[in-house]
Each structure stands twice: as structure tokens, then as C-alpha cells.
Amino acid sequence: MRERKMGLATRDAYGKTLVELGRKNRDIFVMDADLAKSTKTDFFAKEFPDRFINVGIAEANLVGIAAGLAACGKIPFISSFACFLICKGYEQFRMSVAFSELNVKVVVSHGGISVGEDGASQQSTEDFALMLSLPKFVVMNPSDEVSARALVEQAAKYQGPVFMRTGRPKYPVIYHEGTQFEIGKGMLLREGADLTIVATGILVFEALMASDILAERGISASVIDIHTLKPIDRELLRQQAEKTGAMVCCEEHSIYGGLGSVVASVMAEECPVPIAYVAVQDTFAESGRPDELIQKYGLTAANIVQTAEKVLSRKHK
């Protein structure tokens, strides 16, 4: 069995990288809405108090100020919990950031249901759906500490609005230090012949574990880490779909409007194959330990294996 070696939570990786970026680039300005201790922007605040503002619990204003700063050449990084910043700031993202095509970086923590004990009001299973539908926004979801650090750096370099989700719990380590990442380029972690498991975020490790279990059963699976949901890597998806003929999409997000929906629409055009989904169903989750929630809401390696076997039976019909 694959060893579950734990790394940093992606929110910690974000907080640390932001400090490094701040040392190199004077234009980086960070803002938070009274959750800096949780989103980890407090690391930046400590080192660069002159380039940090806590706006208070006022997400709409936070987004608007970021737009104004970006219009004057600053690179604002703004953070809060996924559910609060995206839902309360959504109209401002639409109007003042996306429609105005401004260089604002939105990095949220507490994505998904692995937030845990705080319960459904603090969890986020709709952030991808909302941000994917805003024109020009890049949408990213790193799967471990190494990818989170690299993608935060990429976000700072990229000219245009970026959304990135980070998570609260520690994430298992997937990548070696120094692995190169590029916005919009999926990572083919394992190449198989029978099906392709397409995963994002914390589900990438589950996908790798699932592929181990499937291998023991004589099924060889490709595993792709989609760290960028938009623009999505159509070429890699098409290539693996053509090769394996079936897909399972895995995400810590509602089954509506996230990775699964994007992959399905791409595949319908590029290479129609049977697809099945591991995602949060049409429901809110609840309080509990992250591992208990992942299990109860069907997001484990075992769920992926089960779903893979179902999709394979459709493939062979």
C-alpha cells in the first residue's frame, strides 16, 4: 500500500510562498477579511505590515479594493474562507474583477468538506462552479504542498484574474520538491490502459491509492492531476480517453458544475467515453472529522475503485 506521508496543508504552503513572493516583488499586496490566522496570510502580515490590510468582515469591499489596487498596477492577493469570499464577493468578482479584466489573485482556504468539525456553513462545495463561469478567471486547485507553492508562484507571474482553492487539513505529499507546474497543464501521474482517473485537490492522493488497488485486481488506470480546472488540459484528457476508453472524475466539490462537469463537456466534444463521478452529491455536508466526512460523503479511494469498476462495466457493454 502506498505510504500516506503527510505534508503541509495547502493553506500553509500558500502563506509561506506569499512571504517569499513579497520579498521579491514590492507590488504584491495582501488583504484578508478577518480570517488571516486561518488562511495563513498572517505570515505575510507579520513580515510586511505595510503591504497587508485586514478589511474586517466585509468581503464585497475586499474584492472592490483589490480591483482598484490592480487597476493601479499592484498585484493584490486576497483571501478568506472559500464559501465566504466566493459567495459574498461573487458579484464583485463578476463586475469589478472579471468584467474589468483586472489582475486580482483570489486564494481561498477551507475549500471542500475536509474543513471538518465547523460544519456545512464553513465548507465549500460550490466554489469551482461559481468561479468557472466567470470569463477570464483561471481556476486552480493544488493537490499538495509542492504543487500549491509552485502554483501560487505561477499565479503571481500570470497577468489576469486567478482563483485558487486551498484546504484546511494536512495534505499527503504527491510531488518531489522542484517538480515543474504550468497553469493549464495537467499532470499525468500514472499511465494505464483500462481507464483514466481524473482528480483534483485532495482527491488526487485518493486516486493514486485507488489505482494501486485496481492494479492488484488486474486493472491498469491512468491518473491525472487536474490542478487547473480552467483552462483545462483538453489535449491530455483526449489523449488518455482515447487510450483507455473510460474515465472517473474525482473532486471534493458538488457533482454540479465542477471538474466532472468540465471533463464531461470536453469529452463529449473530443472523445466520448463512459464517465462516472466521485463527488459530493446534491447535498450539504455536516460536522465531523475530515476523514469521517470524506468517508461518509463518498470521496475515498474505495469509492473511486467502486466507481471505476462500474464505469468499466459500461465500457465493455
Added chain:
Amino acid sequence: MQALQTEELCRIANEMRKDIIRMLAEAASGHPGGSLSVTDILAALYFKTARHDPNNPNWPDRDRIILSKGHAAPALYSALARSGYFPVDQLMTLRKLNSPLQGHPDRRRLAGIEISTGSLGQGLSVGIGMALARRLDQKNYWTYVITSDGEMNEGQTWEAASFASFHKMDHLIAIMDYNKFQLDGAVKEVLDMEPMVDKWKSFGWYTFEIDGHNMEGIVKTIELAKTIKNAPVMIIAHTIKGKGVSFMEGNNHFHGVAPTKEEAERALKELDSHKF
């Protein structure tokens, strides 16, 4: 910017009002009432008090003017055209396919637009961001946010109001086009925001209350506002919706209904008869 006298500014404002009527009649849609009420304020900014360069719209030291009440776009377009950002003839393309003069301001399509607006209540926050960038870069420009009474209904306005005074944001001047009407009717019937002056004062803003059609008063107040240190300024400008055209004044039918050709002719005749 220019050493124009009050009479000349009033004459320009009257030309802007004629542009607004012509543009809206040609487009056969749009918002005459709130465009005509804000015209004198925009004339005072673009032709007198604000520093800007139509030949260099991205000049880093320019004053930033945000039309938070984006539906008054025709007044803004007229100010931009008449100050030299684009030919006045182009005003007649308002709201037409492929025109840079979108129904509401779109910064991607037209030089001189600082931020896209049209969803109410967002301009003040954006203005704070611009004023904050000024402070960080130690520049000397002012950020002007043209807002409306209807926008006072929006919660974001008050998030922004709290922030700006707490952070002692100067070089930030908001001007409220208080024309007393919003789409569905009189502000005092839809959601009365009085006492307006007390609200802004209590939020820590240095507050002026003026006649938004008295050109000399507008100019003098803006100049005075620029001397205020360590606090944001709100200029509450009492205006008349539809100002300048008697049958549109205070007639909320013209909030979002363009004049017919016949109404436009009557309006232009009346505006032409004004003496300065």
C-alpha cells in the same frame, strides 16, 4: 485642468446635455434622468478640477474618476468626447453593436474608463483601492467616485464607508448625485436614506452638502475637498433628475426610458434656448 470660467463650464454642460438627448434618442434606450442630473458634476471634474490627459489616458499621475452610477454612461461619454478622448461624432454609436460606448461603462473597450460599472454600489470600494495605491506609491493624484442616492441602499457602500475613514483615506472624494429618485420611484418611498449628511458624518467622512447644479459651488467645493487631510470626503450634491429639460425634471418616467424623436426635438430646442 483648464482655466475655464464658470460661464464656459455651464455652456459645456449644456452641450453635454444636448449630446445626452441626441445619443439616447438615437439609441432609443438608456437613462436620461440620471445622466442629466450628474452632468454639471462631470463637467466640473473633466473641464476644471481633475487632472487628466486625453492624449495619455494611462498617465500614472492622472486623477481617477469612477462613475459608480454606471447607468449615467451617456454623460460620462459626452465628457470624455468633449475633452478629447474620442471624436464627438462617435457619441451617436451609443449602445450599438461593436461600439466602445457600451450601455454601461466598459474599461476594456474605451480608454478613459477607469473601471467597468453598472452594478450599483461597487465604485467606492474600487476608489479606495486606487487611493490606497496612491498612498503606497506616494503619488499625488485624487480619486473621485461619482455615486448616487440609490447606491446608498447597497450594503457594500457602508462597508467601504467604514473602511475609508478608519484608514484615514484622503485624496479620496466621493460626490453623490442626490437626485431623489431610483428606478421604482422616489428614494424616500423605496428606501429612504435620510438623514444622509448625518450618516456620512457619523461614518467619519468629511461631508459637504451643495447644490449640484451650481457650477461655481461645485468647483469651489471640490477644491476645498482637496485640502482635507486624513479623512475621505463626501460631497452630497442635491440635484434634479432630468435637469435642464423641463418636461423631464423630476419626472421619473425618464429614469430608464429614452426620449422619442419628438421629445428629443423639444428637449434640444429648450436646451438651445438656455443663456449663459
